[in-house]
Amino acid sequence: MTMTKPSIETIMGSAEWLPHRYDATRDCFHMVSVSRQRHRKMPFLTDQYLGEGVERRAVSRATAMIHAMPPAPIHFIFHSAFCCSTLLASAFDLPGISMGLKEPVLFNDIIGWRHRGATGPQVAKVLDDGLALMARPFEQGEAIIVKPSSIANPMIPALMALRPQSRAVLLHAPLADYLTSIARKGMEGRLWVRDLLKKLLREGMIDLGIASADYLGLTDIQVAAIGWLAQHMQFQKLAGALGDRVVTLNSDMFIAKPSESLGQLARHFDLDTHMERISAVASTDLFNHNSKKW
Template sequence: MAEADNPSRNPEWLAHRYDAVGDRFQFVRVPREQHRAIPFLTDENLPAAKSPFVLGRAAALAAAIPPAPLRYIFHSAFCCSTLLVRALDREGVAMGLSEPVLLNDIVGWRHRGPVEGARVAMVLDQGLNLLARPWQPGEAVVIKPSNLVNPLAPAMLGMRPETRALLLHAPLEDFLGSIARKGLWGRLWVRDLFVKLRREGLLEFGLQGDELLKLTDIQIAALCWLGQQRQFAALAGQFGDRIRTLDSEQLMARPADALAALAAHFTLALSAAQIDEIVGGPAFTRNSKTGGSFTADDRRADRELGLKTHADEVQKVGIWAAELARTHAIALELPAPLLG
């Protein structure tokens, strides 16, 4: 294969998966237009993933082009993170990658273990280099990992002192309402999240065995929210000015202000006119998951309906969670706010 044909030289070839057994990267061609049309970079959204281009790690890295400036949107789920990464996708400014599975693969590799931490860190660093290949000169790359990747956030920030991150979350009541109104799927999803975050040591609340089995699905959701909130506060304290925090309610109430502040934090050259265009464009007027029309008023109505339908459960669990937060010194409002 000629060097020019090596997919690691072309950012349209997404570094999609990492095979730890074979020590290989799998590449899938995903044009920019396709990125904009799908919510997540998962196999179900990428038909080409059935026949990836496979390269050994050494061969992929040998031909890879230098990475662009890298920015992160870490999130705790159901907080408009997909909307936000799409809003920042603007040619000449930044390219957004929504939940690349390669990072999930590295988390899974750690969980299957045992594997040396130094080796995981090396592959993580190299995988980030492949994800950060620039699409155009001068563009940054904004990665929004799955929230299952949040345990890797300290390493991802620590190994690249020039990176900056936004920690995006939904207010507690909104998060609980989102899980409740999603029915069985939401409840199964949050229990799976609980298992994985607990494995990472992020859900230490003094509850064990039968005490955990007695918890409702929405209580489990509250523990996940509290664990992620505690981690986000620790990240803000550890990395100082490189971190800003924002909740989804503020984002949707003040989208132009949020984009302007985030552009400044991420050092992205977005003018006021460009920001107005983004706020009036598909990122804020379409459902980021389905592509259908979905305005701020629709989002507000959807949220309020969910909270009304499950009001009794959400309110009672909210009170329980607030007491847990007080007991374990977890701030319900994060430090380092993006918006004053």
């Protein structure tokens, strides 16, 4: 029996079709079918967790935007990694109120395209369209809370400029906790921090008075600390430039006072009419296990 392929109208009219990747050579979005239930089981929206059986469809960017349903309000969780950001995004999976998207790969594709030579206006247009597709709500009245990968942090100014009504939380872990997380990950963590350093250097985000050649002589933990400092310098500048559009949150505070933290973010994201329900998430099973092990 042959299954009927969904129409373009069906794909672009449903939030269950996620804009997963961007193909710059064909100027198309790769859409993947991800139910809300599947979102809950996945720590990240990557191919590793999507698996082989997910339904996929390549749609030209022009066609996608013609048929896309109207977007909902969209807000952001920006983070410096290893700071409970996955848990925070998951806490906003509240039908009828909000939906959290955990590290869509689309942002990584766009920043990689920029590194390969895409111009600012080119990137801005694709990013604008990608945000419109991510903002399609699962249910009427919902807001979308997106947590990009920390690799996409250089694009924060562009994201906030493209969506002047959006708000963001800048989430971070204390330095000691961050370095401990890196050390526990072993070789995977060591390779990750060096790749992050390379990308931050390319973005011109590191200005610590260290000669470029001297970075090669640093230990992995020193490299990790530099990445943490660079991201916090960026967060400090963003907080000053964006004013009340951003709030900062320490992961220790989030874990120690989850109900209070979620309530404050409900107000910040203009979801305060549902503040009691959002704050109550802190007493659910969500906070009783490691979100990365789902």
